[in-house]
Amino acid sequence: MDRQLDRKNYTIGWICALPLEFAAAIAMLDEQHLPLPQDKLDDNAYRFGRIGSYNIIVACLPSGVYGVTSAGNVATQMHRSFPDLEAALMVGIAGGAPDPPRCDIRLGDVVVSEPTAGFGGVLQYDFGKTEKEGRFVQTGVLNKPPKMFLTAIAKLKSDYLLQRSNQSGLSGGNSQNSNVSEIIANALKNGTVPQTFSRPPNTANDSDRLFRASYEHPSMNSSCDECDPGMIVGRESRPHDQPYIHYGLIASGNQVMKHGITRDCLAREKNVLCFEMEAAGIMDELPSLVIRGICDYSDSHKNKVWQPYAALSAAAFAKELLLQLPFRVIEVNQPERIVLNLPIAEGAAYGSYVDQHKPECLAGTRIDLLETISNWIEYPHSQGKVAHNLHTSNRLAASFFFNREEEDRRTGTRFFTTIAAQLANHYSSLGSRIQRAIQLNPDISAKALNEQFDKLVLQPLSRTRLATHRAKLVLVIDALDECEEKENIRVIIYLLSQLKNINSMDVRVFLTSRPDLPILSTFKKLSDDTYEDVSLHEVPKIEHDISLFLRHKLCEIQERDELCLPEEWPGEENLEKLVKRAVPLFIYAATLCRFIGDELWDPDEQIELVLNYQTNWETSQLQMTYLPVLNQLIVVHCLVLLPCVRDKWSALLQTLEGHKSLVRCVTFSPNGKLLASGSHDNLLNLWDITGALLQTLHGHEDTVNGVAFSPNSRILASASDDMTSKLWDISTGAQLQTLGHGGRVIDVAFSPSNGEILASISNYETIKLWNTTTGTVLQILEGRELGASILRVAFSPNNGEILASASYGGEIKLWNTTTGALLQTFQGHEYPVHSLAFSSDNGEVLASASREGSIKFWDINTGALSRTLKGYQYNDTCVTLSSNTRIIACGSINGTIKLRDIIMETPLRTLRGHTASVRNISFSPDNKLLASASSDYSIKLWDVADCEGEAAEVLLKTPEKHSLYVNSVAFSPDGKVLASSSNDGTIKLWSATGVLLRTLEEHEHSVSIVEFSPDGRIFASASKDNTIKLWDTTGTLLQTLTEDDWVTATKFSPDGQKLASITCYQFQIKLWDTSTTAEFLWNSNIHRSWIRNYTFSPNGKILASAADDETIGLWDTTTGQALRIIHVPGSMDPIFRGIKISPDSKLIASRSGGGTHAIVQLWDTATGMLLQTLAIGTRKDWVHDLAFSPNREGDRYIDTDIKSLYQTVFSLEDVENPNNPEFQPSEPVVSQNGEWLARNGEKLVWLPHDYRPQCSAVYGSTIVLGHHSGDVSFFTFRT
Known part of the structure; x- marks a missing residue:
């Protein structure tokens, strides 16, 4: 701040409402200038500076005085003091008006005022009258933003479009700008704004939560953590955490908008993107553009967490906009550094x-x-x-x-x-x-x-x-x-x-x-x-240079302390051989050095592998360079990634690296959303369960031995060798209490009910009970009665009335936490007890796990030992029990973790991934995750939901396979039984996990299809032997229906009382009564070609059929009378892949290939008129499932296995003014799409040729494939 310019040098004003917006604006200045005299009637507070080639004046509204009038006064006074101002920016925070999928605005996004039909970018309205009348009551017509800003916006939009064309997977928002993110990152990195302006972390307890408009915040004094999570609106996750930029109309009123229903009503009326209170005051005083960062959703669920980041994102966009303005020569007395408005390739210049x-x-x-x-x-x-x-x-x-x-x-x-x-x-x-x-x-x-x-x-x-x-x-x-x-x-x-x-x-x-x-x-x-x-x-002396290079790099390897290599390593003879191999390519030499220095392998063995690698006269130097490396990579992957037992994914989900020394302890928060770890580096780290490091807590002066969360997950307690335990506020990282001890603190534990009591172990010989609010000591347990070398403590679940302590000698004692009296002493372990866990039901059973390899179960009322489990190893360094005392996890000195079923007394799995001793293990509250802390400085998260931890479990092809083609697979409605039919004439019944239950052989020819009734009591099979057979789920034959031709398809009515069937060459549908004696009811005969698909209406009164003769037929299921024939001229190829009738029977949805696109079409059942065509994707995106979804807050969607489609037409009357169809994410749907298994249309698992199916069936996250070979494969995806 060493220059003072003239008033006329400032041409752009920047107005803020809040101090944090003012701070964000100042942080955007490329340089700051000395202040200037103001008009005597101007009492604004200013900061002066430059952005790009424009000199800027920044002003802020008086503290606590907000709204249209205050903003207008600031703009008037600014213009009076600086008459050469050409334009202004109103930059700050606002409440968003999200309306997904029409307007998917998120917290941290930026909204920019842009002229729309009839408005200049800002709509001024009277809040009171608007709220009363339920519609916008406009109070003024405001000017458009200056042309210079609109031109710059056009350029930015163009740049964004080019940027999006080079980035896959972008969706949501109007645009996304990495430059804005860079500006934000630079401001935080350079310290021009404090770290409190950072984007709030994406934790499991995510503060970016959009609640349904009708759901009001329960109390002014409570946070949204207490709101009903079931009222959160589901939104598709974004691929990036960068702010999205939205352009359109901003509503400016005289009060804060904080009512969800009013917000939605008004936003939809005028397509408003956000609500604020100041813009209308400056628009006509100074030609202005409004830029707002979204900090809340204009409803009752307001909080201030997002305000700093929203202010910074808005300011960053404002700077990006100013940098797009035409270059302007700065006319000042001092020489200026030349600033060029040229796009450059970052990092391309030397010295970057x-x-x-x-x-x-x-x-x-x-x-x-x-x-x-x-x-x-x-x-x-x-x-x-x-x-x-x-x-x-x-x-x-x-x-x-x-x-x-x-x-x-x-x-x-x-x-x-x-x-x-x-x-x-x-x-x-x-x-x-x-x-x-x-x-x-x-x-x-x-x-x-x-x-x-x-x-x-x-x-x-x-x-x-x-x-x-x-x-x-x-x-x-x-x-x-x-x-x-x-x-x-x-x-x-x-x-x-x-x-x-x-x-x-x-x-x-x-x-x-x-x-x-x-x-x-x-x-x-x-x-x-x-x-x-x-x-x-070809440059001379290349051999000399490569020799120097190899000698230098190998010397670096030899000097690594952990290798203990002799000084003369690798020896002149080996060096000479390596040089001859490398000449004349430096890349060969560099590759050799990386290969030899690989930390996973012994350097001597690596050199021997290279020198002994067999080559022939046809081997090129390229092959000699890389084949040894590639061969070794193949070996590593065969051993680690492809276990020989089964084709399974590793249970390891995340490796958390942030500590600088061995990690001593790790634990989950009771809500399962956070993870805390303590280390020899004296630090505490807080993580979310996705693996993101949220914050590091500094304060301990020695090793952190133990951590524990309070029952409400808001306070963290830590135990340290610095003779203190500390209490921390999770949300802020602030220290709440420091509790002093007379020696090193080994472990801490909260009482379970309200966390008002904290137990700590000091110097292995004292247990103290503390009041966590006041920091005072309630009880001290010590002396001969306590015993020596206390390792663990645990509170009983019944209000923490009992405290259990475990010692190095294997002794366990129970204490009354109120009086400090000793209640019981359990003796039986011979070695240190590492884990204690009360039964989760009533706390009447205590489980203890010891280093001698046993688990003992004790009755806390009588002190009796009820059960002992053995089979563990002495080299286990830590032992822990799941909260339901069903699984024991043992960490070992070799870095492995073994899981065992306590009830069955059988091993479940061995988890491998740590490279050093496992120091501590913790189960998540729901026992689905396991966290482990190790001496390798890392924490690992494991999926142990099924104790085998597979992300996508593939049960190997069933050995009890069909002998010929599998034609059909179908799940029972409850998903417990799967039926498969084959060209071998058999039907097989399987459990949902792939266990063969029974084989049915009553058909005399290939079985085309199997289908369960909606209530799951019976299933039907149709065969080339011209019969339909009805079975119960145990495989007992109930009825045989005889047809005149090969039966290719069957379908039950929704109530299961009727069965429709299609034969191969008769082009007709037959209807049967299955409620009693399988009586034939009627058959259709209007189609003149193959019937591709048919369906019942939800009430079972209408049957619809679609055929290759380009017709859809509607039938009365009671009388068999044809209700309507819908002609579909020039229909798709192939014609119909399926049809569905809406719940009110007014619409029919058909799905087809649609030429170049996969499409869904809506038809009016009364008139046969085509109402709407919804494109899904390319023609390759086959749609295997189709359904009308239940209403979602008044909207209706059509669900497919690729995506959900927003239905804008509900009847013939809606056709005159249809909206454009929009996409909305649906619940995760698994499907088979050609050579891929997909979820919501996203291709996840590529299927080799022998896994590509003839048919498939889906239940929840499980998909079963029937193969040409007769195999049946089961795939389960974790949702």
């Missing part, structure tokens, strides 16, 4: 942050090569990297390092703009010419490369004379072959060759690349005097 850790050439190597380059640029001999030498000698004018892993560095589109920006920064005389070129051609960065080169590089260089005569400047272009746009490569080489024609200076281009054909062919088209080529592998 992203490349700071990349190694440079080893000193003493490539000397001949460097001499060659030095002579070429007439520069003295030197050592080191070319770019480094040129940079230090001020000869490096610009550089560009291509990298195919970086978006801006792999195409060349920003090549010349990046070069021009560096030239301008290095040479001021060049900078002014480049700046002028940008002013004359403001869209130059969007022009072709040849025009960019001419205007930004060639002309400025040609017209500039530097201080030294015939100055030599060098451009360094590295890894040109990593440019993926081959045509851009040719253009860049050709244009750079034109630099030789500059007379005012000598410009040289040093370019490196692999010898790719497009590059070689382009150089061959240039004249010989234009370039000089050097092949790196």
Whole structure:
């Protein structure tokens, strides 16, 4: 803040309402300026500064005085003091008006006022009258935002569209801008705003919760943690945590909107995106644009958690917008650093942050090569990297390092703009010419490369004379072959060759690349005097250089303490052999060093593997380089990723790395949403169960031995060797209490009811009971009665009236927590007891697990030992029991964890992943997750929901398979039984886990289909033997129905009283009464081709059929009378994959291939008219399931196994003004789509050829496939 400008230099105002918005605005300034005198009637508080090429004035409303009037006064006074202001920004927070899927606004998103039909971007309304009348009562017509801002918005939108085209998976919001996120990240990193402005973490207790509009917050004094989670509106998760930008109408009133129903009613009336209170006051005083960060949802569930981040995101977008404005020369007395509005490729220049850790050439190597380059640029001999030498000698004018892993560095589109920006920064005389070129051609960065080169590089260089005569400047272009746009490569080489024609200076281009054909062919088209080529592998003394390199890298490996290698390792003989292998390729040498230094393998064995690798005369050096590496990778994966027992996923879900030393303890919060860990690094870490580190708690001065959460999960207690236990506020990380002890604190535990009592173990010999509110000691248990070496304590579940303590000697004692009296002493363990757990029902049984490998169960009333389980190992370092005392987990010194079923006394699974001793284990409250802490400095989360931890369990193909094609599979309604039918003439009944229950062989030919009745009492099978058989679920044959032809399909009515059947060649449907004697009722005969699909209405009164003759037939199931025939001219290929009738029988939904798209069509049953066509995806996205979903808050959806479709037409009357169909995420639906298994249309599991099915059936998250081979495969996905 060292400059004071004139009033006329400030042309843009920035107005905020709150101090935190003011702080965010100041953080956006590129530089701050000294204050200026104000008008005598102006009492505003200002900050002055610059963003880009515009000088900005920032003002804030008086503290506590908000609303339209206050904002208008601030704008009036600002304009009075600074009459040259051209426009203003109103930037701050607001309440969003989410209406998914129409308007999926989230907390932290940004809303920008943009003109819409009849409005200038802001709607001013009277809150009181609006609330009373239930519609907007408009109180004024406001101006549009300034043209300069609207033009910049158009440019941003264009940039966003280009950005989205290069990013897969973006959805939701109007646009997403990584630049805004970068601005936010930089502000937090640089400390211009405190960390309290960070985005709130995405914890399981996520504060971004949208409740149903009708659900009011229960109490002003309670948080939303106490709100009903069942009232939360389900929304699709976003792929990124970046703010989404929404453009449209903002409602500005004179009161805060905090009523969900009113919000929705008003927002839908005018398509309002958010509500606020100040914008209307400044719109007509100063031409303004309004930018709002969303901090709540304008309902009663308000909180301030998101306000700082929302203010920062709005400010970041405002800065991004200002940077898009046309470049403006800053007319001030002091010389200004040239600021160019040019897009550059971040990290492409030499010395960039992203490349700071990349190694440079080893000193003493490539000397001949460097001499060659030095002579070429007439520069003295030197050592080191070319770019480094040129940079230090001020000869490096610009550089560009291509990298195919970086978006801006792999195409060349920003090549010349990046070069021009560096030239301008290095040479001021060049900078002014480049700046002028940008002013004359403001869209130059969007022009072709040849025009960019001419205007930004060639002309400025040609017209500039530097201080030294015939100055030599060098451009360094590295890894040109990593440019993926081959045509851009040719253009860049050709244009750079034109630099030789500059007379005012000598410009040289040093370019490196692999010898790719497009590059070689382009150089061959240039004249010989234009370039000089050097092949790196042909430079003399390459063997000497590689020898130096290998010696240096192998020495680094030898010096690693944990390897204990001798000083002479690996020996001159081995070194010489490695050098001969590597010559002439440095990449070979570098690969060898990484291979030998792999921390998972012994270096001597790695060298022996390389030197003994057998080659023949056909083996290339490429194969010699990588085959040993690849072979070893295959071995590792075979051992670790593909267990030989079963094809299963590992139970390991997450590895949490954040501690700097061995982790001593870990525990879950009672609500199962958080995880706390303590370590030898004296720190406490808080994590969410997704593995994200939420915060690190500092305060202990020695090892943290134990952690425990209060019952409400709001307070964390810790035990440390620094002779203290501490209480922490989970939400803020603040220390609440420090409880002093006379020795190291071993462990802590909260009482279960309200957490008012904390038990702590001190120095293995004292137990103290504390009041957690006051920090006072309630009881001290010590002396001979307590015993020595206390390891664990546990409260009983019945209000914590009993405390159990376990000792190193194996003794267990029960204490009255009120009086401190000893109640019971249990003796029986011979070794240390590591775990205690009361039974979760009434606490009358205590389980104890000991190092001698036993678990004992004690009756706390009588003291009797009721049961002992054995079978564990002495090298178990820690033992813990699940809360339901069903599973025991034992951590071992070798890093494994063994799970055993306590009731069955059988092993369940061994969890492998830690590389050092397991120090502590904790089950989640629901016993579905296990957390383990280890001496390898990590915490691991394991899925133990089924004690086998599979993310997608694949039960191997059943050995009891059918002998021929599987034609059909079907689940019973309760999902407990699966029936499969085959060309071998049999029906097999299976359990849901794939166990064969029974094989039915009564059919005389192939069985086409099996189907269960809706109540699950019976199932039907249809066969090529012209019969339909009815069975009960045990496999008993009940009825046989005889047809005239091969029966290909059957379907039960919703009440299970009727059965419809289709035969192969008769093109008709028959209806049977299954309630008594399977009586034939009637048959249809209007279709003239194969009937593809048919369905009953939900009330069973109508039957609909769809056929290849391009017709849909509707039938009265009672009389068999045809109600209507719907003709579908020019129908799809294939015609119909299925149809469904709506609950009110007014609509029919049909699904089909639809030419190039998979589509769903809605038909009016009364008129046969097509009402709506909803596109689902490409034609490859087969739709296997279709249903009308129940109403969701008044809306209706059509569910498919790919996605849910928003139904905007409900009857014929809605056709005149249909809305565009929108997508809405549905509940997770598993389906088989060609060669993939998918969930909600997302392809998850690719199916090899022998797993691709003839048919499939789904129940919940389980899908069963019937195969051509006769196999039946079961797949279960964890939801």
